Amino acid sequence: MSNKLITPNPSRRAVLGGIAAGGALLTTGLGARFAQAQSSAPIKLGFQLHRTGIGASYGRWYERTATAALKVLNDAGGINGRPVEILFEDDGTDPKRGAEVVEKFATQHKCDIGFGTLFSHVVMGSAPRAGELKLPYFVVSEGHHVASGALNRWTLQPGITDVKSQVLSMAPWVLQNLGKKVTMVFPDYAFGHDHRDYFTQAVQANGGEVIAQVAIPPTETTFTRYFPKIPRETEVLYHVMVGPAVLTFVKELGEFYGTGARPEIFGFIDSLEAVNIASPGLEFLEGTHFWEGHPRYLQEGASEAELAYRAAVGVDDTGASVSDPADVATYAHMFSVWETLFAVKAGMEAAGYQGPDDRQKFVEAMEAIAAFDEGAEHPQGPKVFNGKTHQAFGLQSISKVEGGKLKRVHQTTMEDGFYPDEVDYTTMSF
Amino acid sequence: MNGTRALALHLGVLALLLALHFLAPSYHHTNIARIMVLAIYAMGYNIAFGYTGLLSLGHALLFGAGLYGAGLLVYHADAHATLALIAGVLAGGALAFAVGLLALRTAGVAFMIVTLMFAQAGYLTILYFGSYTRGDEGIVIPRAARMLGSLDLSDDGTRYLVALTLFAIALLCNLALVRSPFGRVMVAMRENEERSRMLGYNPFTVKLAALTVSGLYSGLSGAAYGLMFGYVGAGLASVQYSILPMLYVLLGGAGTVLGPFLGALLMFYLIDYASSVTDAHQFVTGAALVLLVLFAPKGILGTIRARAGARGAEWLP
Numbered sequence: 001m002s003n004k005l006i007t008p009n010p011s012r013r014a015v016l017g018g019i020a021a022g023g024a025l026l027t028t029g030l031g032a033r034f035a036q037a038q039s040s041a042p043i044k045l046g047f048q049l050h051r052t053g054i055g056a057s058y059g060r061w062y063e064r065t066a067t068a069a070l071k072v073l074n075d076a077g078g079i080n081g082r083p084v085e086i087l088f089e090d091d092g093t094d095p096k097r098g099a100e101v102v103e104k105f106a107t108q109h110k111c112d113i114g115f116g117t118l119f120s121h122v123v124m125g126s127a128p129r130a131g132e133l134k135l136p137y138f139v140v141s142e143g144h145h146v147a148s149g150a151l152n153r154w155t156l157q158p159g160i161t162d163v164k165s166q167v168l169s170m171a172p173w174v175l176q177n178l179g180k181k182v183t184m185v186f187p188d189y190a191f192g193h194d195h196r197d198y199f200t201q202a203v204q205a206n207g208g209e210v211i212a213q214v215a216i217p218p219t220e221t222t223f224t225r226y227f228p229k230i231p232r233e234t235e236v237l238y239h240v241m242v243g244p245a246v247l248t249f250v251k252e253l254g255e256f257y258g259t260g261a262r263p264e265i266f267g268f269i270d271s272l273e274a275v276n277i278a279s280p281g282l283e284f285l286e287g288t289h290f291w292e293g294h295p296r297y298l299q300e301g302a303s304e305a306e307l308a309y310r311a312a313v314g315v316d317d318t319g320a321s322v323s324d325p326a327d328v329a330t331y332a333h334m335f336s337v338w339e340t341l342f343a344v345k346a347g348m349e350a351a352g353y354q355g356p357d358d359r360q361k362f363v364e365a366m367e368a369i370a371a372f373d374e375g376a377e378h379p380q381g382p383k384v385f386n387g388k389t390h391q392a393f394g395l396q397s398i399s400k401v402e403g404g405k406l407k408r409v410h411q412t413t414m415e416d417g418f419y420p421d422e423v424d425y426t427t428m429s430f
Numbered sequence: 431m432n433g434t435r436a437l438a439l440h441l442g443v444l445a446l447l448l449a450l451h452f453l454a455p456s457y458h459h460t461n462i463a464r465i466m467v468l469a470i471y472a473m474g475y476n477i478a479f480g481y482t483g484l485l486s487l488g489h490a491l492l493f494g495a496g497l498y499g500a501g502l503l504v505y506h507a508d509a510h511a512t513l514a515l516i517a518g519v520l521a522g523g524a525l526a527f528a529v530g531l532l533a534l535r536t537a538g539v540a541f542m543i544v545t546l547m548f549a550q551a552g553y554l555t556i557l558y559f560g561s562y563t564r565g566d567e568g569i570v571i572p573r574a575a576r577m578l579g580s581l582d583l584s585d586d587g588t589r590y591l592v593a594l595t596l597f598a599i600a601l602l603c604n605l606a607l608v609r610s611p612f613g614r615v616m617v618a619m620r621e622n623e624e625r626s627r628m629l630g631y632n633p634f635t636v637k638l639a640a641l642t643v644s645g646l647y648s649g650l651s652g653a654a655y656g657l658m659f660g661y662v663g664a665g666l667a668s669v670q671y672s673i674l675p676m677l678y679v680l681l682g683g684a685g686t687v688l689g690p691f692l693g694a695l696l697m698f699y700l701i702d703y704a705s706s707v708t709d710a711h712q713f714v715t716g717a718a719l720v721l722l723v724l725f726a727p728k729g730i731l732g733t734i735r736a737r738a739g740a741r742g743a744e745w746l747p
Contacts, residue, residue, distance in 0.1 A: 051709060090705050095568065095665050100464070100702070108457035120567040121663050128570050128660030132584045143567070150570050189664075190567030193560055217554060218566065 039354060042085045043078070045344070046105030047116040048126065053093030054243050055119045057274040061313075061330045062116060062140075062337050063088055068312040069338040072376070079345045080353060087111060095125025102126045106133040112356060115340055117141060118333070120191055127151045134430065136363055138344060140336035142166070142293075144194050147391035149423025153430055156366055156390040158347075158383070159340030160293065160333070161417060163194045169396050169416035170291055171202030177410075178264040178289065179235025180208040185226065186240050188215035195240050195268070216241070216249075223249050227256040230263075240268035247275050254284035265289065269296070269332040269399075269406075276320070276328050278404050285401045289409070292397045294380045296331040297406045309338065309379035318405070335380040342377035343369075343385075343392075360430050366390075367426050384414055388424040393417050433609065436747050440605055443688060444598050451590050461702070463590040465694050466597040467654050468678070472690030473604050474522075474647025475675035480684035481608055482640040483620030485538075487672050488545030491529065491552040492645045494667025495521040496652025498556065498563065501662030504575045506562065511578045515653045522649015523642050525552075530641040534634055549672055556664040568663020576657050583658045596654055597691075600647060605687050607643070608747055616640050617685070648675075681722060683729030687747045692730060 047066055050059035070086050078084050087109050091098040098117065105111040114130060115138035117123050123141045130137035131152035139146065139157050144164045146157040174182075182203055186192035192215065200210045214229045223245075230237060241249045250271055265288035277285065296319030298310065313334070314322050321327035343366070351358055351365035367387035374382045381395040393414060399406040450462055471493055478484040499521030500514035509517070533544045557565045576583040583589050607613050615636050618626040623633050656662040674697075675690070682693025700718060704711035726733040735746045 052712060090709070090711070094670075095661060095663050097701075099659060099661065100461070103460050104457060104702075107455070107460065121665050124564075124568045124570055125659075125661040125663060125665075128573075128584075131573070132586070132660075145567065152573075188560070189557055189565040190560060193565065217557065219550075219554070 040082060042083045043080075043348070043353075044109060044111045045084060045086045045341075046101070046109060046111035046114040047086050047088045048091050048098060048101050048105075048114055048122070049088045049116060050093040050118055050122070051088070051090035053091075055093035055122075058118050058330045058333065059090075059093075061274070061334045062118065065313050065334045065337040066116060066341065068314070069341045072312060073341060073345060079348045091117070091122055091126075093119050093122060095121045098122040098126040099129045102129045102135065102137065103133065106130075106135040110356070111135070112353075112359070113138060113344060113362075115139070115344065116337055120145060123155075124150070127155045130154050134359055136359055136366075138340050140333070140340055142333070142336075143191070144198070147386075147389040147422060149389075149425070151390075153390075153425045153428045154363060156363070158343035158366065158369070158372070158385050158390075158392045159338075160336035160392060161394045161396065162391055163191070164198045164419060165391075165393055165417035166291065166293075166396055167195060167199040168202045168419060169412040170398060171199060171208075172206050172416070173398055173410050173412070174236060174238075174266050174289075175203065175206045175208040178266055181231075181233055181235040182208055182210045182238055183212040183214065183230050183234040183236070183263075184210055184238045185214045185216065185230070186238075187242060188217050191242065192216075192240065195238075199238065218243065221245055221248065223252045224256065227253065234263045236264045236266055237262075238266050239271055241271040242273075246271050246273070247279065250275070250285070251279075251281040254281055257284060259284075266398075267291070269293070273330045273332060274328050276326065277401065277406065286404070288401050290399050290401070290406060291332075292399050292406065292408070293332040293394075294335045295397050295399055295406060295408050296329070297399075299408050303374070303379070305374065305376045305379040308376055309335070313338070339372070339378050339380060339383070343372060345377075346372070363430070382414070386421065388426055389421050390425050436605065436609075439746075440601060440687065443691070444594070444601065447594055447597070451587070451594065456586070459590060460586060461698060462695075463586075463593040464655075464659070465698050466593040466691070467651055467658060468674075468698075469691040469694040470597060470600045470654070471648050471651035472675040472678035472682070472694050473600055473687075474644040474651065476679045476684060476686075476690045477604065477607070477616070477647065478641050478644035479676065480679055480686070480689070481613065481620060482616045482637055483623075484534075484637060484641060484644075485542055485676075486545040486641075486644075487542045487669070487676075488529065488533075488547075488549035489644070489648055489675055490667050490669060490671035491545075491549040492522045492526050492648035493652040493655075493671055493675075494552055494556065494664075495525040495645070496649030496654075497656045497662050497666055498652075499649065500653035501569055501571060501656040502562065504571055504657070505569050505662070508575070511576055511583065511657050515578065515650075515657060518653020518656070519646055519649045522652060523646040526645020526648070527638065527642045529645075530638045534637050534641065546669070546672070549667075549669065553664060553667050553669070556667055563662075563664065566664045568661055568665070571656060571660045571662060573660070576660060578657070584660065589658050593654070593658065596650065600650065601687065601691070604647075605747060608687060612636075612639070620685075677719065680729055681719070683731030683733070683735070686729070686731040686735065689729055689731045696730075 089101045091101045105114045113136040117139045120143040123139045131154045137155045144162045186195050269290045269292045298317040315329045316322045319331045347366040351362040353362050369385050372378045372383040383392045383394045385392050396412040397408045398410040400409045496518035500518035503509035503514040529548050556563045573584045581588050678693035683689030704714040
């Protein structure tokens with residue numbers, strides 16, 4: 001569904017709505033706020049939303065986050081003095097449809113950019129079309145595909161750290177604090193392979209050993225037959241899983257170990273994203289550790305920016321919706337949508353962006369950005385942005401389940417996640 | 431006379447598509463290029479299902495064979511796109527032949543299940559060899575590698591004309607095939623296999639040949655899709671892509687030459703329009719198909735041919 005404030009061919013209802021909105025603008029003074037811009041036409045951002053398909057649990061929260069960020073952005077004067085609107089379009093978490101949605105943004109809705117894509121295969125399917133259509137395309141997928149050089153100059157990831165950086169930054173702490181002999185359980189597709197390859201490298205570099213790699217096909221709905229493959233001498237079980245079966249995966253892992261001895265368990269919160277950690281059968285997670293891009297539970301000493309962000313997106317102190325405690329947010333990841341929107345704002349303002357003719361100038365301005373400071377626009381923390389690789393680097397959290405809640409016990413440094421550049425997009429043509 | 435009318439109709443459709451190259455707005459221009467590529471796939475499916483009666487649930491394997499047959503060659507071996515396109519076509523045909531040798535020992539529901547199993551095996555094979563295929567994430571084909579001779583497939587105008595050329599070849603070959611003696615035998619297999627056998631035809635050979643031709647079409651579509659849109663991924667070889675051509679064919683009209691294109695066109699825009707007005711676009715699509723099955727089980731062109739047959743429209747191939 002496309003949520004838009006204006007349509008190219010306004011219907012009677014749209015015209016009446018526009019008159020009403022115009023009246024509201026005048027009475028609230030918003031008209032004056034945006035009046036200094038050379039053009040008062042809205043900047044249109046196309047949001048490629050996983051509203052249906054395997055990514056739907058993320059998509060629901062990504063839409064809420066984008067809507068909340070948009071309100072803050074517009075309340076503060078928009079971009080370059082112009083209001084901003086977001087058009088949400090469902091891509092079904094499908095790469096073919098994803099490419100079609102990008103085309104729709106560029107050629108039908110005349111959006112200034114496309115953004116918001118999470119799942120890697122949708123990014124890979126869509127990015128070539130974004131490049132051909134010269135549409136700046138901002139992804140939030142964590143995938144290493146941006147920084148690896150697989151994509152193009154029009155595709156950037158300024159709002160979230162990639163998987164390679166995440167695992168490199170956390171491996172030293174895991175090995176020093178949890179154990180040296182690691183068994184990895186991961187989904188047997190590209191996202192899981194990134195974990196397998198980069199974490200294994202990091203383990204070896206830090207004096208540890210990956211003694212087994214248990215790959216689980218994505219079509220699996222039950223996992224019990226894979227757990228006996230975990231060697232008894234395992235000191236750390238590293239798990240990551242995504243998709244609709246994550247709760248089954250974690251529950252069956254608990255049933256496998258029961259109340260008996262188990263290795264230390266370190267998981268990516270992806271295995272529990274949008275799942276209530278207090279769900280029956282998850283009691284065994286007490287004392288285990290998780291990576292979190294952004295801590296789900298409100299931590300002691302949280303910044304003002306964190307408190308404001310949490311309130312704006314409608315999430316309570318436990319990481320659930322303020323209106324429905326059973327509706328757990330994808331909190332560890334969804335900050336990326338918020339921060340990407342404000343990264344776009346920074347780039348557009350640096351470029352003096354006026355319209356689609358300035359797209360190239362806008363991308364060049366993005367490439368010139370070196371960092372984003374922590375604050376209301378970047379509540380997860382500061383970011384270093386590498387203009388050559390189009391990739392952001394941020395701080396990662398390791399949390400421990402204590403009393404049924406996730407408590408941060410370690411935060412990486414920025415430098416922990418750096419690795420040599422694998423591409424220089426600035427040398428590529430537009 | 432009927433043959434001339436049929437040829438004129440099909441040439442008229444091609445002329446209309448050529449005109450749309452100059453007239454269609456940018457968004458629809460790209461959509462129609464994609465629809466033509468997918469319609470080739472649906473035409474291939476229709477040759478097996480609509481004309482020969484082979485209800486397959488495994489055609490994603492053949493589409494994937496073309497997709498990866500071309501994509502891997504370009505990506506890993508720096509092969510020329512023209513060579514890759516040919517390789518994709520042959521991969522689809524060869525795999526259809528190999529699957530047919532085994533699957534055609536069954537019929538009906540068993541054939542559906544066996545083909546589905548082959549397709550799932552193919553999908554999982556793509557994931558298993560993730561170091562080459564990048565599994566579900568897939569591969570982006572660089573723009574520089576997408577040159578068909580001097581034709582840049584990443585250019586919208588060129589892509590449309592190449593898609594139209596491939597579609598035209600596929601459509602006219604399809605028309606010639608179904609009007610040929612072999613095409614009549616295919617229909618005979620669909621209508622009454624035992625009687626055809628009694629007349630001296632070998633059902634296994636005929637069905638194997640039809641399935642192989644279907645594979646060539648599917649492979650061409652897969653290879654063209656990868657090279658034109660720059661992406662090769664396992665998701666495009668998943669079971670969903672076995673269902674899609676069936677829906678296109680059922681909607682447009684099984685056993686009609688233009689039905690697959692009409693079905694692909696309508697289904698594409700049904701999904702596109704429904705997703706812009708409601709979150710429940712999949713429900714809308716499903717409801718439309720239920721209504722279709724209830725009130726026009728032969729599809730749009732099939733129903734037109736059946737109802738207007740008495741008034742002289744039975745010539746519609």
